[in-house]
Amino acid sequence: MAFKTLDTVVVNTGSQNDQHSASVPPVYLSTTFKVDLSNETAQDYDYSRSGNPTRSVLQNQIGKLYRVPQENVLAVSSGMTALDIILRGLVLFNGTDNHTPTIIAGDDLYGGTQRLLNFFKQQSHAVSVHVDTSDFEKFKTVFQSLDKVDCVLLESPTNPLCKVVDIPRILRFVKCISPETTVVVDNTMMSGLNCNPLQLDPGCDVVYESATKYLNGHHDLMGGVIISKTAEIAAKLYFVVNSTGAGLSPMDSWLLVRGLKTLGVRLYQQQRNAMILAHWLEDSCGFKPTETNKTTKTRFVGLRSNPDFKLHQSFNSGPGAVLSFETGSFEHSKRLVSSKKLSIWAVTVSFGCVNSLLSMPCKMSHASIDPELRKERDFPEDLIRLCCGIENIVDLKKDLLAAMVDADIIEIRENGKYLFNKLNNNLAVNTTTDELHKPLSVYEEFYNQDFIRKDSELNVMGSKL
Ligand SMILES: Cc1ncc(COP(=O)(O)O)c(C=O)c1O
Numbered sequence: 001m002a003f004k005t006l007d008t009v010v011v012n013t014g015s016q017n018d019q020h021s022a023s024v025p026p027v028y029l030s031t032t033f034k035v036d037l038s039n040e041t042a043q044d045y046d047y048s049r050s051g052n053p054t055r056s057v058l059q060n061q062i063g064k065l066y067r068v069p070q071e072n073v074l075a076v077s078s079g080m081t082a083l084d085i086i087l088r089g090l091v092l093f094n095g096t097d098n099h100t101p102t103i104i105a106g107d108d109l110y111g112g113t114q115r116l117l118n119f120f121k122q123q124s125h126a127v128s129v130h131v132d133t134s135d136f137e138k139f140k141t142v143f144q145s146l147d148k149v150d151c152v153l154l155e156s157p158t159n160p161l162c163k164v165v166d167i168p169r170i171l172r173f174v175k176c177i178s179p180e181t182t183v184v185v186d187n188t189m190m191s192g193l194n195c196n197p198l199q200l201d202p203g204c205d206v207v208y209e210s211a212t213k214y215l216n217g218h219h220d221l222m223g224g225v226i227i228s229k230t231a232e233i234a235a236k237l238y239f240v241v242n243s244t245g246a247g248l249s250p251m252d253s254w255l256l257v258r259g260l261k262t263l264g265v266r267l268y269q270q271q272r273n274a275m276i277l278a279h280w281l282e283d284s285c286g287f288k289p290t291e292t293n294k295t296t297k298t299r300f301v302g303l304r305s306n307p308d309f310k311l312h313q314s315f316n317s318g319p320g321a322v323l324s325f326e327t328g329s330f331e332h333s334k335r336l337v338s339s340k341k342l343s344i345w346a347v348t349v350s351f352g353c354v355n356s357l358l359s360m361p362c363k364m365s366h367a368s369i370d371p372e373l374r375k376e377r378d379f380p381e382d383l384i385r386l387c388c389g390i391e392n393i394v395d396l397k398k399d400l401l402a403a404m405v406d407a408d409i410i411e412i413r414e415n416g417k418y419l420f421n422k423l424n425n426n427l428a429v430n431t432t433t434d435e436l437h438k439p440l441s442v443y444e445e446f447y448n449q450d451f452i453r454k455d456s457e458l459n460v461m462g463s464k465l
């Protein structure tokens, strides 16, 4: 069979052996399925907690995205549920009288992940040790200092600081010295279209994504997907899903199958917007360190000025659409997110949606991390996170500029000739508001050269299929 690109496989749901040859798979809301005891062959479905045909269609689609059999995929009720199931199925019950299950995780984690790990720690179910996983040597030292590591939990780029974790290198190290350690990757920031950590060499054991983000893309459902390297791992996780009823509902499964179809086009446009915006913030709005002011910075893995640009590119086929920047002032950042001039950028948590979103992580997505801990980890309280949607980039820039002017961060001088960053040590930025309309081809070239997925050499981790 001819090789099909990932953008294509998620559009096509195949013929579902539907009695009416429906083009779109139907939603099976039924919780029960009639049993035929005269037939010896095992039935696929009896009760929706155990399995549902609409959920199966979704699991099949995700399996195609990650290039694993449908049996290795589980669709559950949220990204957090996915992590909870993985830890319960593979880690939390590994303890003995002399050993508490031990997890190594990053120090720039989504707030909810940190909260769940803290909970397990407080309840003495597991110990979690946090280290900057983007620093391989630090990770190695911590790993080697522990008697036994049951699980390594990785996420790259990190949310919201956009730090790049060298997942291939960590996997080589861990699997060489401790093959029994379960390596889990939270792939929410990339989605299966940009990164497939199962297909690295060696691959990780389990990947999960908050399907609430890119996979669905419309902020109208909560979901999570778990993709296991082997059927054995998947079976252990299925046991927890079936026992607890964490499987995704039929209606949400159906919506997610629909959302997935446009993943390729959505992500293309979102990443292109993010690329343009990151260059604009850095070059034209002055959000970059200067001799005298080191506190403002644009954080995006798609910027060539990012020291980890090449590393990220080596195992991902796109930069994602999340970027962040520090204004240098907590008060001004607060003014920016509160500005009534924002009419396109919605001030909400989450990312991966077709709508562009702006947030202040310390007050929103990462508020569940203790302020003391944020301080310890040098978490910038003035950080603004942007999650680009699919809108026209000129409108997005204009909207953000109006809010930055309103928040007293940027001043437009000489009738729009200069954008002047008032916080970055009064750095005069030599650009005009014409920059808003700069030919997109300039950026398009960056994006296409650096990241665009070419059909012939798609995809996984640089290895051609
Ligand atoms: C990186 C990351 N992982 C996991 C989650 C949890 O996903 P959900 O909200 O679907 O439970 C989120 C956000 O919520 C996230 O940002």
Ligand SMILES: N[C@@H](CCSC[C@H](N)C(=O)O)C(=O)O
Binding pocket: 110, 112, 159, 348, 349, 350, 351, 364, 365, 366, 368
């Ligand atoms: N109040 C919520 C916050 C959800 S944040 C969602 C998302 N992961 C993000 O990074 O924006 C909570 O307590 O979890």
